[in-house]
Each structure stands twice: as C-alpha cells, then as structure tokens.
Amino acid sequence: MARRADHSREELYENALQAARQIVEADGYRALTARNVADAIGYSPGTLYNVFENLDDLIVHLNGRTLDTLHDRLAPQQQAETPEAALGKLLDGYLGFLEAHPNLWNVLFEYSLPRGQQPPDWYTRKVNKVLGLLEAALSPLFPDGDSDATGHAARILWAGLHGICSLSDSGKLQVVTTQSVRAMAEGLVANYVTGLRVNLGRQ
Amino acid sequence: MARRADHSREELYENALQAARQIVEADGYRALTARNVADAIGYSPGTLYNVFENLDDLIVHLNGRTLDTLHDRLAPQQQAETPEAALGKLLDGYLGFLEAHPNLWNVLFEYSLPRGQQPPDWYTRKVNKVLGLLEAALSPLFPDGDSDATGHAARILWAGLHGICSLSDSGKLQVVTTQSVRAMAEGLVANYVTGLRVNLGRQ
DNA sequence: CTTGATTATGAACGGCGTTCAATATACGTT
DNA sequence: AACGTATATTGAACGCCGTTCATAATCAAG
Numbered sequence: 090m091a092r093r094a095d096h097s098r099e100e101l102y103e104n105a106l107q108a109a110r111q112i113v114e115a116d117g118y119r120a121l122t123a124r125n126v127a128d129a130i131g132y133s134p135g136t137l138y139n140v141f142e143n144l145d146d147l148i149v150h151l152n153g154r155t156l157d158t159l160h161d162r163l164a165p166q167q168q169a170e171t172p173e174a175a176l177g178k179l180l181d182g183y184l185g186f187l188e189a190h191p192n193l194w195n196v197l198f199e200y201s202l203p204r205g206q207q208p209p210d211w212y213t214r215k216v217n218k219v220l221g222l223l224e225a226a227l228s229p230l231f232p233d234g235d236s237d238a239t240g241h242a243a244r245i246l247w248a249g250l251h252g253i254c255s256l257s258d259s260g261k262l263q264v265v266t267t268q269s270v271r272a273m274a275e276g277l278v279a280n281y282v283t284g285l286r287v288n289l290g291r292q
Numbered sequence: 293m294a295r296r297a298d299h300s301r302e303e304l305y306e307n308a309l310q311a312a313r314q315i316v317e318a319d320g321y322r323a324l325t326a327r328n329v330a331d332a333i334g335y336s337p338g339t340l341y342n343v344f345e346n347l348d349d350l351i352v353h354l355n356g357r358t359l360d361t362l363h364d365r366l367a368p369q370q371q372a373e374t375p376e377a378a379l380g381k382l383l384d385g386y387l388g389f390l391e392a393h394p395n396l397w398n399v400l401f402e403y404s405l406p407r408g409q410q411p412p413d414w415y416t417r418k419v420n421k422v423l424g425l426l427e428a429a430l431s432p433l434f435p436d437g438d439s440d441a442t443g444h445a446a447r448i449l450w451a452g453l454h455g456i457c458s459l460s461d462s463g464k465l466q467v468v469t470t471q472s473v474r475a476m477a478e479g480l481v482a483n484y485v486t487g488l489r490v491n492l493g494r495q
Numbered sequence: 496c497t498t499g500a501t502t503a504t505g506a507a508c509g510g511c512g513t514t515c516a517a518t519a520t521a522c523g524t525t
Numbered sequence: 526a527a528c529g530t531a532t533a534t535t536g537a538a539c540g541c542c543g544t545t546c547a548t549a550a551t552c553a554a555g
Contacts, residue, residue, distance in 0.1 A: 098533095117407055119406070122510085122511065122512080123511080123512060123513080124510085124511080124512090132534075132535090133534065133535050133536060134512085134513080134535095134536085135513085135514080135515085135534070135535060135536070136533080136534060136535080138512095138513070138514080139533070139534080143512075143513075144511095144512065144513090195407075198464075199402070199404060201402060201462040202462070202463070203322070204320055204321075204398070206463075207463050208463055208464070213466055216464065216465075216466070217466070241475075241476070241479065242479070244465055244476060245452075245456065245476050245479050245480050245483075247455075247459075247465075248452070248455035248456040248458075248459045248460075248465060248476065249448075249451070249452030249455050249456070249480060250455065251455040251458070251459060252450075252451035252452050252453065252454040252455020252456070252458065253448065253451040253452070253455070255451075255454070255455065255458065256450075256451045256454055257451075259404040259405070260405070260409075260410050260411060261401075261411070261419065262419075262447055262450075262451060272444075273444070273447060273448050273451065276444065276445070276448050277448050277452060277484070279487065279491065280448075280483075280484050280486075280487030280488050280491060281480070281483050281484050281487055282487070283483075283486070283487035283490050283491055284482065284483025284484055284485070284486035284487035284490075285483050287486050287487070287490055288482065288483060288486055325541085325542065325543080326542080326543060326544080327541090327542080327543090335503075335504090336503065336504050336505060337504095337505085337543085337544080338503070338504060338505070338544085338545080338546085339502085339503055339504080341543095341544070341545080342502070342503080346543075346544075347542095347543065347544090
C-alpha cells in the first residue's frame with residue numbers, strides 16, 4: 090500500500106491500454122472492467138483512477154487507438170484511378186479490419202458515452218482523420234473546393250457503412266454471412282456514388 | 293412474502309412493460325434496472341423472474357413493442373405516387389418517431405444481446421414487418437417479383453438510415469443539429485434511389 | 496378443515512464502478 | 526546521514542447491479 094517506482098505514469102497508461110485491448114480482443118466488451126484491467130497490469134483498481142478519469146475515459150482512449158489503427162490500415166490504399174476504385178479499396182480495408190478485430194470494432198462503435206456527453210476534441214480529430222480518407226476518395230466527384238459537400242457525402246457513406254455492419258453484427262437485420270455484409274456495403278457504395286454522379290452532373 | 297391475487301401473469305407482464313417504457317422514456321436506458329421496474333409495479337425483483345427469463349428478455353419484449361409502435365406510425369403513410377415520395381413520407385415518420393421517443397429508439401438500437409445470441413423469431417418477424425414497408429415503397433423500381441433484390445435494397449437503406457441516426461445520436465459524427473441528420477438522411481435516400489434507377493435501367 | 500400446489504418474497508451472492516483514509520516509499524533539504 | 530514532506534498505491538468500503546432460491550403465505554381442491 091505504497092508508492093512503487095516500478096512504472097512511470099506514462100508506462101501505466103501504456104500498460105493499461107494494452108491490457109484493455111487484450112481483454113477486449115480475447116473476451117469482448119463485457120469483460121472490460123476496471124478490476125480486470127488492474128489485475129492484468131498488476132495494480133489495484135484504485136491506481137487506474139490516477140491515470141484515467143474513470144472507465145469511460147479509459148474506453149475512449151482505447152477507441153482512439155483503434156481509430157489510429159484503422160486509419161493506418163486504410164491510409165496506404167489511397168491512390169486509385171476512380172472514386173469507385175478508391176472506395177472499393179477503402180471498403181476492403183474496413184471490412185478486413187472488422188474481420189481481424191471484431192471485438193475492438195464492437196467497442197469502438199457500440200460503446201456510447203452517457204447521453205449528452207461529447208467526446209473530447211482529440212477524439213473528434215481522430216474521427217475526422219479517418220473521414221478525410223473517404224473525402225479524398227470522393228472529392229473528384231465534386232466541383233473543386235466544395236469541401237462542405239464532399240464532407241457531407243463522406244459522412245453519409247461512413248454512417249451508412251457503419252449501419253450495415255452494426256445491424257448485421259448485432260443480429261438485427263437477419264444478415265448472417267460475412268458475404269452478405271460485403272454485398273450490402275458494395276451495393277450501398279455503388280448506388281450512392283452513381284446517384285452522386287448523376288445528380289451532381291445535372292446541376 | 294406470499295401469493296397475491298392482485299394481478300394475473302398477463303397483468304404483471306403488461307404492467308412491467310409499461311413501467312419499463314416509462315422508466316426508459318423518463319430517465320434513459322441506464323435507469324432500466326430490474327429493481328427500478330419492480331419498484332414501479334409494486335413487486336419485488338424476484339417476481340420479474342417469474343414473468344421474464346431475465347432482464348435481457350424484458351428489454352427484447354420492450355423493443356418488440358417499440359417496433360410495433362414504429363410500424364403503426366409508418367404504415368398509414370403508404371400510398372404515394374413515386375418511390376421517392378413514399379420514402380420521403382417514411383423518412384418523415386421515422387425521424388418524427390425518433391424525435392418523439394429518443395430514449396425508446398436508443399434502447400431499440402443501442403442495446404445488444406450478448407454476442408452470439410440471436411433474437412427470438414417473433415422479434416425477427418416484427419423487424420421484417422417494418423422492413424416490409426420499405427420494400428413496398430421500393431418495389432416499383434424493381435422488375436416484378438424480384439423480392440430478393442427489393443429486400444436487399446430495403447435492408448441497405450434501413451441500415452444506412454440507422455447508421456446516420458445512430459452515429460449522430462452518440463456524437464460520433466460531429467453532427468449536432470436535427471436538421472443536419474435530416475439532410476443526411478435525405479441525401480442518402482435521394483442518391484441511393486437515383487443510383488438504383490440508373491443501374492437497374494442499364495441492365 | 497385439511498392438504499397440496501402455487502406464487503411472492505427478500506435476503507444473499509458475486510460482481511460492478513468508484514472513493515478515500517491510511518500508509519509505505521521516494522525525494523529534497525538540512 | 527538523517528529528517529520531513531510530498532506522493533503513489535493500496536484495499537476496504539459504499540451503493541449499485543442481475544440473479545437465485547429457501548421460505549412463507551395464499552389459493553384451490555378434496
């Protein structure tokens with residue numbers, strides 16, 4: 090019950106987040122408890138509260154890392170000839186990430202802060218960074234510099250994709266196979282982009 | 293601590309679900325606990341377990357009722373000239389429901405059964421009933437009888453709509469105003485349907 | 496009236512997030 | 526080297542949670 094020189098605060102932060110990640114990947118979101126994380130890093134639950142505000146805070150940090158991982162996986166697949174091709178690559182990366190880390194993805198999207206609370210700014214920035222990849226893929230469709238419309242469309246696609254994966258993941262769409270999730274996502278992208286092309290061309 | 297003739301099992305079921313609904317609408321999803329529901333209907337927690345398998349079961353029944361309410365709100369707005377007009381009415385009804393019962397909507401979509409568990413058949417049927425409204429609106433776009441493709445498209449739209457509402461509701465899309473949710477939903481529907489028209493016409 | 500089936504009870508269990516007084520250690524000062 | 530202070534860690538404690546089950550009270554049938 091005393092001060093130990095074992096780890097600096099940064100090391101504790103690092104160890105806690107890595108333990109949290111391992112717990113989630115191994116046993117899912119419901120196993121992510123303060124006591125489990127504390128056990129895994131060899132400290133008592135109270136110590137976590139010197140590093141994180143509370144468990145919500147820890148989860149937000151974990152999700153921030155997951156967003157970074159997702160971004161790093163999607164970013165290299167940037168250069169492509171057409172928006173359709175670029176979006177296809179991004180979609181592959183996204184579904185590949187979902188398949189590789191289903192439980193991390195689950196925490197990232199299914200966990201919500203208590204109603205009314207906003208995520209911190211640095212978290213919002215990480216979300217925007219991923220959305221930026223989508224915007225880059227879509228931007229050729231829009232008149233130069235119309236970043237508002239591009240961001241709008243990117244958000245719609247992002248949200249739509251999320252909806253498909255989320256509802257199928259929770260068994261609420263009677264969609265079982267991975268294949269049908271991919272087919273739905275491709276159907277969404279294909280028709281939405283066609284719609285953008287047509288409707289933007291008309292105006 | 294004994295048998296009471298106050299209520300039949302059906303009445304208990306009814307009272308519990310109504311109490312659960314009121315608790316959720318008033319104080320949100322996190323206030324929906326077995327003890328709160330039991331208090332509200334004047335019984336002890338243990339009694340709930342004579343009526344429901346567990347709290348998950350109670351929530352699934354509550355969500356079933358929410359699906360019924362949503363269906364009854366959307367069903368009267370069926371007849372419309374074009375798919376676009378029909379979808380516009382359905383979208384109005386959906387967003388109106390979301391605005392009127394945000395916490396019920398929240399439980400309906402954000403609550404997930406433990407991973408791997410499937411919802412019961414009667415629940416799946418209720419989901420299909422709502423999806424049927426979307427299919428009816430979309431069906432003029434498809435060659436007669438291609439109910440597979442219609443159902444596919446309805447599911448994509450349903451999921452996409454859900455993604456927009458869900459991400460904005462949890463503050464994960466930097467979308468704040470109700471207006472922008474509506475704009476995104478309309479953008480999704482408009483461009484997706486245009487895409488369907490164009491791509492189906494080509495084939 | 497007696498008996499037996501049924502139903503509500505609420506204490507109990509283990510677990511949860513979180514707090515905080517107590518304490519053992521490290522460090523700056525003398 | 527010795528001391529005193531600041532600080533990191535503890536773990537018991539609080540009030541919740543979902544869930545279980547022996548107990549007891551009531552009803553219905555004989």
